[in-house]
Amino acid sequence: MERHEYDVVVIGAGGAGLRAAIEARQQGKRTAIICKSLFGKAHTVMAEGGAAAAMGNVNPDDNWMVHFRDTMRGGKFLNNWRMAELHAKEAPDRVWELEAWGALFDRTKDGKISQRNFGGHEYPRLAHVGDRTGLELIRTLQQRVVALQQEDEREHGDPEAFIKVFAECTVTRLLKDGDAISGAFGYWRETGDFIVFDAPAVVLATGGIGKSYVVTSNSWEYTGDGHALALLAGAKLINMEFIQFHPTGMVWPPSVRGILVTESVRGDGGVLRNSEGRRFMFDYVPDVFKDKYATTEEEGDRWYTDQANNRRPPELLPRDEVARAINAEVKAGRGSPQGGVFLDVSSRLPAAEIIKRLPSMHHQFKELADVDITQEPMQVGPTCHYIMGGVEVDADTGAASVPGLFAAGEVSGGMHGSNRLGGNSLSDLLVFGRRAGLGAAAYIDGLSARPAVAEVADAMAEAVAPLERTGGENPYEVHHELQRTMNDLVGIIRKAGEVAEALQVVEKLKERSKNTGSSGSRIYNPGWHLAIDLRNMLLVSECVARAALLREESRGGHTRDDFPGMSPEWRQKLLVCAAEPDASGVTVEEKVQPSMRGDLISLFERSELEKYLTEDELAEYDAAVKES
Amino acid sequence: MGYKAKFRVWRGEGGEGQLEDFTVEVNEGEVVLDVIHRLQATQAPDLAVRWNCKAGKCGSCSMEINGRPRLGCMTRMSTFEESETITVTPMRTFPVIKDLVCDVSFNYQKAREIPSFTPPKDVKPGEYRMQQIDVERSQEFRKCIECFMCNNVCHVIRDHDENKPAFAGPRFLMRIAELDMHPYDEVDRKDAAQEEHGLGYCNITKCCTEVCPEHIKITDNALIPMKERVVDRKYDPLVWLGSKIFKRSSV
Numbered sequence: 076m077e078r079h080e081y082d083v084v085v086i087g088a089g090g091a092g093l094r095a096a097i098e099a100r101q102q103g104k105r106t107a108i109i110c111k112s113l114f115g116k117a118h119t120v121m122a123e124g125g126a127a128a129a130m131g132n133v134n135p136d137d138n139w140m141v142h143f144r145d146t147m148r149g150g151k152f153l154n155n156w157r158m159a160e161l162h163a164k165e166a167p168d169r170v171w172e173l174e175a176w177g178a179l180f181d182r183t184k185d186g187k188i189s190q191r192n193f194g195g196h197e198y199p200r201l202a203h204v205g206d207r208t209g210l211e212l213i214r215t216l217q218q219r220v221v222a223l224q225q226e227d228e229r230e231h232g233d234p235e236a237f238i239k240v241f242a243e244c245t246v247t248r249l250l251k252d253g254d255a256i257s258g259a260f261g262y263w264r265e266t267g268d269f270i271v272f273d274a275p276a277v278v279l280a281t282g283g284i285g286k287s288y289v290v291t292s293n294s295w296e297y298t299g300d301g302h303a304l305a306l307l308a309g310a311k312l313i314n315m316e317f318i319q320f321h322p323t324g325m326v327w328p329p330s331v332r333g334i335l336v337t338e339s340v341r342g343d344g345g346v347l348r349n350s351e352g353r354r355f356m357f358d359y360v361p362d363v364f365k366d367k368y369a370t371t372e373e374e375g376d377r378w379y380t381d382q383a384n385n386r387r388p389p390e391l392l393p394r395d396e397v398a399r400a401i402n403a404e405v406k407a408g409r410g411s412p413q414g415g416v417f418l419d420v421s422s423r424l425p426a427a428e429i430i431k432r433l434p435s436m437h438h439q440f441k442e443l444a445d446v447d448i449t450q451e452p453m454q455v456g457p458t459c460h461y462i463m464g465g466v467e468v469d470a471d472t473g474a475a476s477v478p479g480l481f482a483a484g485e486v487s488g489g490m491h492g493s494n495r496l497g498g499n500s501l502s503d504l505l506v507f508g509r510r511a512g513l514g515a516a517a518y519i520d521g522l523s524a525r526p527a528v529a530e531v532a533d534a535m536a537e538a539v540a541p542l543e544r545t546g547g548e549n550p551y552e553v554h555h556e557l558q559r560t561m562n563d564l565v566g567i568i569r570k571a572g573e574v575a576e577a578l579q580v581v582e583k584l585k586e587r588s589k590n591t592g593s594s595g596s597r598i599y600n601p602g603w604h605l606a607i608d609l610r611n612m613l614l615v616s617e618c619v620a621r622a623a624l625l626r627e628e629s630r631g632g633h634t635r636d637d638f639p640g641m642s643p644e645w646r647q648k649l650l651v652c653a654a655e656p657d658a659s660g661v662t663v664e665e666k667v668q669p670s671m672r673g674d675l676i677s678l679f680e681r682s683e684l685e686k687y688l689t690e691d692e693l694a695e696y697d698a699a700v701k702e703s
Numbered sequence: 704m705g706y707k708a709k710f711r712v713w714r715g716e717g718g719e720g721q722l723e724d725f726t727v728e729v730n731e732g733e734v735v736l737d738v739i740h741r742l743q744a745t746q747a748p749d750l751a752v753r754w755n756c757k758a759g760k761c762g763s764c765s766m767e768i769n770g771r772p773r774l775g776c777m778t779r780m781s782t783f784e785e786s787e788t789i790t791v792t793p794m795r796t797f798p799v800i801k802d803l804v805c806d807v808s809f810n811y812q813k814a815r816e817i818p819s820f821t822p823p824k825d826v827k828p829g830e831y832r833m834q835q836i837d838v839e840r841s842q843e844f845r846k847c848i849e850c851f852m853c854n855n856v857c858h859v860i861r862d863h864d865e866n867k868p869a870f871a872g873p874r875f876l877m878r879i880a881e882l883d884m885h886p887y888d889e890v891d892r893k894d895a896a897q898e899e900h901g902l903g904y905c906n907i908t909k910c911c912t913e914v915c916p917e918h919i920k921i922t923d924n925a926l927i928p929m930k931e932r933v934v935d936r937k938y939d940p941l942v943w944l945g946s947k948i949f950k951r952s953s954v
């Protein structure tokens with residue numbers, strides 16, 4: 076069997092994985108990058124709007140403290156505040172660094188990186204390239220990896236001496252020596268041959284779980300691999316009940332339902348209307364945001380040109396608020412003909428400006444839906460977009476509870492609390508990708524010996540099983556039923572009875588998935604690959620449903636019809652998921668979050684905190700303010 | 704408005720294969736990739752195809768549909784007659800691994816042969832100042848989603864494996880142009896473009912531009928200007944000819 080020895084194995088080659096790998100290699104570690112797709116195709120390419128970083132290029136009043144406050148507000152104060160702090164402080168450096176690696180962002184008049192408005196961000200903050208920022212980011216990181224390989228070729232005669240990409244390769248198990256990580260086991264998609272990595276440190280950067288839902292903006296890769304690998308290796312997941320339904324996905328034609336319509340449409344002036352032509356978002360500004368958003372269309376419109384004297388339009392509320400509002404309008408019978416609402420930029424900007432600022436939206440609607448967005452409104456509705464929950468990690472190093480295991484980007488949890496702001500994902504994966512790479516390198520430096528090489532017989536038997544079952548169940552059908560179940564029963568609005576029902580279905584699907592069979596050979600066999608991925612999707616779906624059933628409040632990406640309010644007591648609590656190595660026995664435990672550091676909590680007004688915190692916490696706040 | 708479509712899909716692995724006939728349901732608004740996925744789910748579970756975003760942003764699902772290089776996710780079924788047989792084959796220029804999946808490692812090899820972005824050493828991150836108009840030229844080329852259909856269609860290598868070692872293909876000649884036009888890149892790339900990456904093989908037939916799903920004007924905006932920069936040092940009759948033929952009509 077093919078066997079490789081590395082210092083750091085990075086699983087996932089999106090923004091977080093590549094940034095982690097670049098850092099590990101720059102720290103002198105021999106690094107492997109493993110990705111399920113070809114190099115440069117990861118889901119990061121689909122990010123459209125931009126990377127949030129308080130550079131202050133457009134509005135000089137912006138700084139890390141404003142960004143930190145916006146992030147905490149967006150996450151309804153459930154965020155890991157240390158992560159939110161590091162993120163806000165380091166994002167500008169991470170964006171500037173990309174420029175030195177060849178990225179070409181759009182510019183301001185004085186030649187700096189331009190920044191655009193986005194939901195929940197007080198100032199224009201997103202570094203962007205039209206509406207294809209994710210592509211720019213991944214290409215830049217990909218080209219940085221190539222640059223390092225060229226350097227290694229000059230120095231060592233081998234471009235892959237210190238950093239190598241294993242493309243179209245899927246990891247199915249992490250390997251351990253005692254309590255600590257010792258490597259990873261997987262298969263080549265192309266040949267079906269097995270491959271083993273012996274390595275003391277593994278960085279998970281596998282992204283999200285959207286493929287457990289029917290209507291999603293996520294690609295096939297988003298099967299929760301890293302979430303599941305971490306659980307099976309003994310690490311913990313937090314915040315799994317919080318899933319972001321992006322308010323604006325395409326609703327028609329059916330085959331593209333869920334594909335993302337960037338928030339930049341609203342950031343650049345687009346408005347949401349119902350079938351009566353009303354800008355309904357004015358009816359949905361929640362109390363916690365009342366004083367920060369415009370109350371009339373005139374004020375909202377003025378804000379685009381004069382932010383000092385006007386409040387922002389409510390179309391730019393955080394995503395969870397907008398998604399729920401659209402959901403409510405459609406339910407009330409005020410939706411568009413194709414079951415969404417209208418998103419109109421055609422009456423707001425000249426056609427040429429729309430094509431310049433939103434080229435890929437223009438292209439996407441024209442090619443896929445026969446809609447010219449410069450002439451008529453789009454029809455949009457919520458789509459499963461991002462999971463806030465993930466591997467519980469140390470904020471500074473990305474280390475999980477299992478020694479040698481690290482996680483960064485969407486697969487990690489905590490940074491975004493109960494809801495992520497648009498633009499905070501691209502900056503998250505740069506900031507914490509780098510930190511996980513550093514963390515892994517430092518961990519290795521502290522080891523006295525490499526871990527023992529692991530046995531892989533069990534992992535092999537597990538992976539090959541679906542091919543050996545003849546006449547088993549069709550994995551595509553099991554997958555589809557899971558997607559329907561999660562969409563209908565653990566979707567944007569949740570009820571105890573429905574979530575409990577979903578858990579029963581998942582239980583049955585777990586049994587069925589153990590019986591799936593895949594015909595054909597081991598060579599590039601998608602039916603076999605899906606049968607293997609099902610284990611991960613089912614495990615992660617169970618975590619989502621169990622946590623959603625326990626959290627009896629509504630906050631961010633978790634809305635309970637039977638518990639519509641936000642509870643200060645629940646804000647203090649995280650739900651922590653664990654599982655057995657055979658993917659059984661998922662448990663969820665409550666854990667109390669540490670209180671925010673005094674200097675950070677003092678950045679907020681008491682009147683705002685009163686909406687979120689318990690009396691005891693407010694007393695702590697008063698003491699902190701007094702001290703400073 | 705669903706109907707049954709006739710599909711002929713290339714199936715095979717290990718250098719052998721044949722077109723296989725399918726009759727498959729098609730629904731309103733679907734694209735070719737949807738139909739391929741339906742074949743996987745209902746008739747051919749091991750049918751191999753690459754795909755990711757399904758929105759024309761990642762460049763994974765390149766294939767040849769009725770002989771034309773296309774992204775499966777951006778080719779709507781409504782562009783065909785219901786009675787038409789739709790033939791789907793893998794890209795021809797690259798070795799087939801299985802069914803619609805090719806070995807595209809040629810492209811990654813070429814990417815590594817082009818010297819990376821090289822900024823001046825004394826400009827620190829955060830100090831870059833560039834005007835929008837100066838970055839737009841390279842930005843156009845950075846729209847590339849690396850579907851590799853331009854390299855697939857380019858006749859220099861489509862039926863001439865022997866040219867592959869000496870020719871980077873439109874994708875990577877465009878990458879050289881992108882870096883050459885980057886306001887902060889310091890490497891002189893002109894000689895290498897011609898001598899090491901085969902710019903001279905290009906005779907500006909514009910096939911690459913025609914198939915580009917991002918509508919990048921590869922020939923007019925990257926390859927011809929690059930040839931013009933090279934011509935300061937070398938005489939290339941095609942540049943002279945191209946400037947007579949193409950420049951005039953594309954004004």
